[in-house]
Amino acid sequence: MKRFLPLLLVLISVGIGMLHFVTPGHDMFLHDTWRRLSYLPITVGALFFGLRGGLLMAFVNSIAFIPHLLLFIGKSPMTYRSELTEVLLYFVAGALLGSLANRERRLAERYQAVSLTLEGTLTRLKEDAKTLLSFEEQLRVSQRQAVAGELSTSLAHEIKNPLGAIRGAAEIILDEAPEGSHSQRFAGILITETERLDKTLSGMLTMATPVVGEAEERQPLKAVVDHVNDTMAMRLKDRDIYISMHCGERAAEVMVAGDKVSQVLVNLVLNAVAAVGSDGHIRVSAIRLGDACSLSVVDNGPGIDPELLPILFDPFVTGRDGGTGLGLSISRRIAESLGGTLIARNLEGGGAEFIFTFQ
Numbered sequence: 001m002k003r004f005l006p007l008l009l010v011l012i013s014v015g016i017g018m019l020h021f022v023t024p025g026h027d028m029f030l031h032d033t034w035r036r037l038s039y040l041p042i043t044v045g046a047l048f049f050g051l052r053g054g055l056l057m058a059f060v061n062s063i064a065f066i067p068h069l070l071l072f073i074g075k076s077p078m079t080y081r082s083e084l085t086e087v088l089l090y091f092v093a094g095a096l097l098g099s100l101a102n103r104e105r106r107l108a109e110r111y112q113a114v115s116l117t118l119e120g121t122l123t124r125l126k127e128d129a130k131t132l133l134s135f136e137e138q139l140r141v142s143q144r145q146a147v148a149g150e151l152s153t154s155l156a157h158e159i160k161n162p163l164g165a166i167r168g169a170a171e172i173i174l175d176e177a178p179e180g181s182h183s184q185r186f187a188g189i190l191i192t193e194t195e196r197l198d199k200t201l202s203g204m205l206t207m208a209t210p211v212v213g214e215a216e217e218r219q220p221l222k223a224v225v226d227h228v229n230d231t232m233a234m235r236l237k238d239r240d241i242y243i244s245m246h247c248g249e250r251a252a253e254v255m256v257a258g259d260k261v262s263q264v265l266v267n268l269v270l271n272a273v274a275a276v277g278s279d280g281h282i283r284v285s286a287i288r289l290g291d292a293c294s295l296s297v298v299d300n301g302p303g304i305d306p307e308l309l310p311i312l313f314d315p316f317v318t319g320r321d322g323g324t325g326l327g328l329s330i331s332r333r334i335a336e337s338l339g340g341t342l343i344a345r346n347l348e349g350g351g352a353e354f355i356f357t358f359q
Contacts, residue, residue: 005044005048006045006049006053009041009044009045009057009060010041010057010060012040012041013038013041013057013060013061013064014060014064016034016037016038016041016061016064017061017063017064017065017066017067018064018067019034020034020064020065020067021067035086038061038065038090039090039093041057041060041061042054042057042058042061042090042093042094042097043093043097044057045057045094045098046093046094046097046098046100046101047097047101048101049098049101050098050101050102050105051094051095051098051099051101051102052098053094053098053101054093054094054095054096054097054098054101055091055094055095055098056094057094058090058091058093058094058095059091061087061090062087062090062091065086065087065090141314141315144314144315144316163194163197163198166190166194167190167191167194167195170187170190170191170194171187171191173187173190174187174188174191185230186234189227189230189231189234192227192231193231196259196262196263196266217258218255218256218257218258219255219256219258220252220253220254220255220256221247221251221252221253221254221255221256221261221286221293222247222251222252222253222286223258224256224258224261224262224265225245225247225265225284225286226245226247227262228245228262228265228266228269228284229243229245229284231266232266232269232273236273239273239278240278240279240280241273241276241278241279241280241281241282242280242281242282243269243281243282243283243284244281244282244283244284245284245285245286246283246284246285246286247286248285248286248287248288250287250288251286251287251288251293254288254293256293256358257338257358260334260337260338261295261338261358263330263331263334264295264331264334264335264342264356265284265295265297265356267327267328267330267331268295268297268331268354268356269282269284269297270327271327271328271354272297272298272299272301272352272354275299275301275302275352276299276300276301277301280299280300280301281299281300282297282298282299282300283296283297283298283299284296284297284298285298289357291359292340292357292358292359293357293358293359294355294356294357295355295356295357295358296353296354296355296356297353297354297356298347298351298352298353299351299352299353300350300351301350301351301352302350302351303346303347303350303351303352304344304346304352306346309344309345309346312328312344313328313329313331313332313342313344314329315329316329317329328342328344331356335356335357335358338358338359339358339359340356340357340358340359341355341356341357342354342355342356342357343355
C-alpha cells in the first residue's frame with residue numbers, strides 16, 4: 001500500500017489544482033476550501049516520507065497551483081502576493097512536518113535499538129540464571145557424591161573381608177566338585193560374582209571422582225548376556241518370575257567390556273525383579289545400533305514414580321524399601337565411561353524400560 005501512496009498523493013494534488021482552475025474566481029469560499037485541502041497530501045507525505053516527502057508534495061502542490069495563479073496576472077498586486085504567500089506556506093508546512101516526522105522516526109529507531117539491547121541483556125540474564133542453577137545442581141550432586149565416597153570407604157573394609165571368605169569357600173567347592181557337575185558350574189558363577197562385587201566396591205570408593213575407562217579384557221556380548229542369564233536363573237529359581245534374554249545376531253559377536261556391561265545389566269535386572277514381585281515378566285534385548293550396542297530391560301511392574309523419574313540416577317535415590325540408591329547411579333557412571341548412556345522411562349501399557357547404550 002505504501003508503494004502506491006506517492007502516486008495517490010500526486011493525483012490528489014493535481015485534482016485540487018484542477019478544482020482551483022475550474023472554480024470561478026469570485027467564489028472565494030470554494031477557493032479557500034481547496035487551499036485547505038492542499039495541506040492534506042503535504043501532511044501525509046511528510047508523515048510517511050519525512051522532510052523529503054513533505055517538500056516534494058509542497059512542490060507538486062505549487063506546480064498544480066500555477067494554473068490558478070495565471071488567473072491573477074494583471075490584477076491587483078496585493079491579491080497576487082496573497083496567492084504566492086499560500087505557495088510559500090506549502091513549503092513551510094512540508095518542511096516543518098517533515099522535520100518533526102524525521103525526528104520522531106529517529107527516536108523510534110533509537111528506542112527500538114534500546115529495546116533490542118534490553119532484550120539481549122534479558123536473554124543473557126536468563127542464560128546466566130540457568131548456568132547458576134546448573135552449578136547449584138552440580139554442587140548438590142558433588143556433595144552427595146562426597147558423602148557416598150565417605151560411606152563407601154567405611155563400608156568397603158567391612159564387606160571385603162567376608163567377601164574374601166565367600167570366594168575362598170567357593171574355590172574349595174570348585175576344586176572338589178566333579179567335572180561338569182552343577183556344583184562346579186554354580187561355584188564358578190559364585191567366584192565370578194564375588195569378583196564383580198569386589199569391583200563394585202572399588203567403584204563405590206571412587207564415587208566422587210569421574211569413572212575413567214580402563215583397558216580390560218573384552219568379551220562377546222552374547223557371552224555376557226548368557227552369563228547374566230545363568231546368574232539370574234540361579235538367584236530366581238525359587239521365585240515365580242519369568243526372565244527372557246535375547247541377543248540379536250548382529251550384536252552377538254560384538255566385543256564389549258564384559259565386566260562393566262555385566263555389572264550394569266545385573267543391576268538393571270535386579271531392579272526389575274524388585275519392581276515386578278511375584279508373577280512378573282522381565283524381557284532383556286540386546287541389539288546393535290551402528291557402531292554402538294543397546295541393552296533394553298523391560299518389566300511389567302507398576303512403573304517408576306513420576307516424581308522420582310527426573311532424579312532416579314542421583315546417588316541415594318531409591319523407590320523401594322531397603323534400597324541403597326547407589327546401583328543406578330553407579331550404572332549410569334559406568335555407561336558414561338563406556339561412551340554411552342543409561343535412560344529410564346515408563347511404558348504406556350504399564351511397566352518400565354531401561355535402555356543402556358554403549359560402545
